[in-house]
Amino acid sequence: MSPDSSAPFSAELIERARDTRVVVIGGGIAGLVAAWECARIGMDVTVLEASSRVGGAIRTADVGGLTLDVGAESYATRGGHVRRLIDELGLGSEVVAPSGGRAWLGGIPGVPGGAAPLPAGGVLGIPANPFDPDVRRIIGWSGAWRAYLDRLRPVLTIGHTHSLGALVSTRMGSRVLDRLVAPVVQGVYSARPADIDVDLAAPGLNAALTRTGSLSGAVSVLSAERATKAPGGAVEGIRGGVQRIVDALLARLDELGVTVRTDTPAAALTRTPDGWQVEIEGTLGGGTGTLAPETGTLGDETGTLAADAVIVATEERMARALLRPSVPDLDAPANDASDDTGLGASADPGVAPEIEVVSLVLDAAALDAAPRGSGVLTVPGSYTAKALTHATAKWAWLAEAARGLAPHRHVVRVSFGSQGEPAATAGLTDDETAALALTEASALLGVPLDKSHLVGAHRERYTQSQPASVIGREAQTAAARAHIVAMPGLGVVGAWVSGTGLAQVVPDALTESERVRTALLWDRRP
Numbered sequence: 276m277s278p279d280s281s282a283p284f285s286a287e288l289i290e291r292a293r294d295t296r297v298v299v300i301g302g303g304i305a306g307l308v309a310a311w312e313c314a315r316i317g318m319d320v321t322v323l324e325a326s327s328r329v330g331g332a333i334r335t336a337d338v339g340g341l342t343l344d345v346g347a348e349s350y351a352t353r354g355g356h357v358r359r360l361i362d363e364l365g366l367g368s369e370v371v372a373p374s375g376g377r378a379w380l381g382g383i384p385g386v387p388g389g390a391a392p393l394p395a396g397g398v399l400g401i402p403a404n405p406f407d408p409d410v411r412r413i414i415g416w417s418g419a420w421r422a423y424l425d426r427l428r429p430v431l432t433i434g435h436t437h438s439l440g441a442l443v444s445t446r447m448g449s450r451v452l453d454r455l456v457a458p459v460v461q462g463v464y465s466a467r468p469a470d471i472d473v474d475l476a477a478p479g480l481n482a483a484l485t486r487t488g489s490l491s492g493a494v495s496v497l498s499a500e501r502a503t504k505a506p507g508g509a510v511e512g513i514r515g516g517v518q519r520i521v522d523a524l525l526a527r528l529d530e531l532g533v534t535v536r537t538d539t540p541a542a543a544l545t546r547t548p549d550g551w552q553v554e555i556e557g558t559l560g561g562g563t564g565t566l567a568p569e570t571g572t573l574g575d576e577t578g579t580l581a582a583d584a585v586i587v588a589t590e591e592r593m594a595r596a597l598l599r600p601s602v603p604d605l606d607a608p609a610n611d612a613s614d615d616t617g618l619g620a621s622a623d624p625g626v627a628p629e630i631e632v633v634s635l636v637l638d639a640a641a642l643d644a645a646p647r648g649s650g651v652l653t654v655p656g657s658y659t660a661k662a663l664t665h666a667t668a669k670w671a672w673l674a675e676a677a678r679g680l681a682p683h684r685h686v687v688r689v690s691f692g693s694q695g696e697p698a699a700t701a702g703l704t705d706d707e708t709a710a711l712a713l714t715e716a717s718a719l720l721g722v723p724l725d726k727s728h729l730v731g732a733h734r735e736r737y738t739q740s741q742p743a744s745v746i747g748r749e750a751q752t753a754a755a756r757a758h759i760v761a762m763p764g765l766g767v768v769g770a771w772v773s774g775t776g777l778a779q780v781v782p783d784a785l786t787e788s789e790r791v792r793t794a795l796l797w798d799r800r801p
Contacts, residue, residue, distance in 0.1 A: 292317035295795050298553050298582040299323070300541045300597065303331025304777065305768040305784040306588030307524045307535075308360070312788035313586075314531040318795075321580065322533065323553070325540035325589075330521040332737055332770075339636030339731030340680050341673075344517055346632065346735060348666070348688075349373065349510040351778035358511070360781055364523035369514045375649035375668035380458050381719045382657020383413055388721050389657070390647060393459075396498045398477050400459035401443060402451065403495040410455070418450030426489045435481040437746055440469030442481075446490040458652040462662040464742045464775075465628040466694045475744035514672040517777075541589075544597045550583040550764055584764035584791050588784075590738055591771035595755075598767070602758050628739045631691045631698040633712035634666075636730040640683040641722040642667075650688075651719040659699035660715040664688040684730070687716050700734065708734050743774030766791040 295318045299310045302324030314320040322329070334346035350357045361367055381390045394402055394409040402410040405422035414422065425446040436442040439460065443452045452468060460468045464476075473480055483493035513519050528535060542556035555578035587594045599605050645668035652662050666686040667674040677684035689712040692698030700708040709732035717724035743749055752772045759767045766787045770776075773783030 289317055291796055292792075293319070295319065295584070295792075296550075296582045297321075297584045297586065297791070297795075298551070298580055299586045299588055300544075300553065301325075301331075301588030301590075301594075301769065302329035302535060302537065303588060303769065304333055304521065304524075305331070305770070305773070305780050306586070307521065307528065308781055308784040309586045309588060309766070309768050309788035309791075310533055310535075311524060311527055311531075312785060313792050314528060314533045316792065316796075318792065320528075320531075320533045321582075322528070322535040323539045323541050323555070323580075324535065324537045325556075325593075327537050329525065329535060329537065330518065332739075333517055333521050334735055334737075335516055335518040336634070336733045336735070338634055338686075338733045339684075341636060341676055341684075341686065342516065343634050343636075343666070343673075343686060343733070345634050345688075345733055346737060347517055347777065348664070348670075349512045349517065351776055352509060352511055353778050354782060356782040356785070357777045361513070361520060364520065364527065366513060366519060366523055369519065371512050371514050371670065371672060373510060373512065373649060373669045374671050375645055375665065377648050379647040379651045380413060380454070380654065381647075381651040381663075382654035383454055384654075385415060386412060390651065390719070390721060392648065393652065394455070396494075397455070398480060398494045398497050399439065399463075400451075400455035400457075401447070401490060401494050402455065403491050403498055405447070405451070405491065413454050414450040418448065418454070421448035422451050422491070424448070425491055428489075430485055430488050435473075435485070437472050437474065438469055439471040439473045439476060440467065442473055442490065443468065454654055457655050461655055461693055462652040462690075464694075464744065465630060465661070465692065465739055466742060466745060470694070470745050471742075472744050472746045472749070475749060512670055541597060544585060544587070544601060546601050546762070547581070550581065551585045553580040553582060553585060554578065555580065582764075584766070584795055586766040586768060586788060586791060587759075588768045590769065591740060594767060594769065594771065598759060598765075601765075602762055605755055605758050607754065607758075628694045628741075629692050629698055629701070629736065630739045631700045631708075631734055631736045633689045633691070633700065633708055634733045634735070635687045635689065635709070635712055635716060636677075636732070637685045637687060637716075637724065637728045638681055638683050638730055639685060639722065639724060639728045641724075642685040642687075642720065643683060646722055647720050653719070655693075658715055658719065659711065660689050660691055660719065661693050662690045663716060663719045664690075665720070681730075687720070689715050689719075698736070705732070705734060708732075740770035740775050743779065760790070764791070764795065 297313045297318050297320045299306045299322045302322050310320045310322050332346045336345045378393045379390050380393050383389050391412050396403050405419040411419045443456050456468050480493050483496040484490055487493050540556040541553050543554040545552045649669040650664040666688055667677050691700050741748055756772050768784040768787045770780050773779045
């Protein structure tokens with residue numbers, strides 16, 4: 276039996292919650308959400324964050340007189356989970372939809388300027404009509420006729436293709452794959468189409484293919500189901516930046532007396548007869564909240580912290596290192612995590628892409644007309660950058676703030692790095708990185724930009740978890756979580772188990788923290 280979280284707790288449960296100690300290791304958005312879910316019913320919660328700041332992939336920096344999102348800048352609207360969290364945090368009135376028109380593709384062979392608008396109505400770049408002028412401009416007549424053969428090919432009725440790359444290549448040919456699908460998949464997942472599971476990345480596509488007899492027909496069916504959505508409605512942002520979600524969560528945690536301790540890496544996690552013990556690496560770092568180290572809450576002078584439950588919310592490598600000594604078979608391979616792509620998919624689920632986002636603040640009148648819409652996705656191999664976002668074209672609130680400083684002030688974000696290859700900026704100095712980003716931005720936007728236009732620059736590097744839609748990844752993480760949750764008082768959250776993006780991370784953190792707290796209060800009753 277488990278409690279209804281919306282119903283009042285009995286006096287006995289309230290008292291038991293107050294006597295329950297929970298440690299959350301990791302102060303990213305998943306860790307903060309999990310901490311809030313436990314603290315809001317009265318549990319004694321401490322958050323340990325190894326770095327000097329919380330928020331994970333949500334990061335801000337002051338650049339050229341503007342406070343910018345330099346990590347995540349938006350969230351997917353699917354499921355409504357993030358929006359419900361935002362509403363509960365009192366930020367619902369600050370939600371904004373993007374503007375600036377659709378994205379463009381850059382680096383297209385044979386196209387004037389190498390760029391063209393991304394065709395509307397597709398699914399992961401797969402077109403519904405290969406002869407649509409916007410599609411034909413990108414893949415050419417020969418590519419359009421090859422894609423049309425999809426209508427004539429037989430449908431596989433026994434089983435189906437798992438690999439997105441194999442499916443598109445077989446049905447529509449290499450031009451659709453390389454010039455339309457690969458840029459979208461690289462921009463969204465930092466992965467190759469060959470390694471993406473169709474059923475996870477585009478649910479219903481294989482089934483629609485069987486019903487309609489062609490891949491383009493299947494795309495038409497899925498596109499029709501989405502037709503009622505407004506342009507840009509798949510994502511939303513927050514006026515002032517998504518960092519406001521983190522700030523609001525921190526404020527709620529502070530109200531509930533939660534200790535959030537930065538610069539405090541966890542060195543080891545050990546099972547004890549009474550629960551768990553977390554060993555702190557080095558000296559205790561700074562924190563916020565109502566509790567302090569000298570109260571004894573953080574254990575003895577050796578830097579250990581006792582807890583009834585621990586929720587691990589770090590990135591994958593650290594999480595596995597902490598959990599491995601206490602969780603048998605954590606690293607055992609999943610039974611069905613095999614490669615059935617037919618293309619030799621080379622994604623290593625244990626190796627996460629290193630991404631670098633370079634934010635440029637520019638004074639350039641040529642950008643006023645938003646020459647490439649909200650941004651550009653690149654054909655793999657055409658540029659060193661994988662994508663560009665014209666942030667002041669995409670977000671009206673940011674454009675207003677920028678114009679308040681100067682009439683032609685703009686913000687452009689240039690992203691480097693993808694699966695299997697280091698970011699081109701990895702070995703560069705800050706000045707060299709800004710120069711490369713400026714050169715790429717000029718080429719991708721089709722306007723002359725040089726150092727005289729640069730007001731400020733900021734580089735931000737982070738490790739992006741492998742997306743859940745990589746073939747075999749779901750089975751691998753499900754197997755790892757099954758071993759973890761079998762241990763009493765232990766939970767795990769974060770992008771590596773939930774999938775990347777707030778729309779996956781937030782609901783998973785809510786579900787897992789609810790499971791942990793329910794077990795503490797009910798399943799272990801004396």
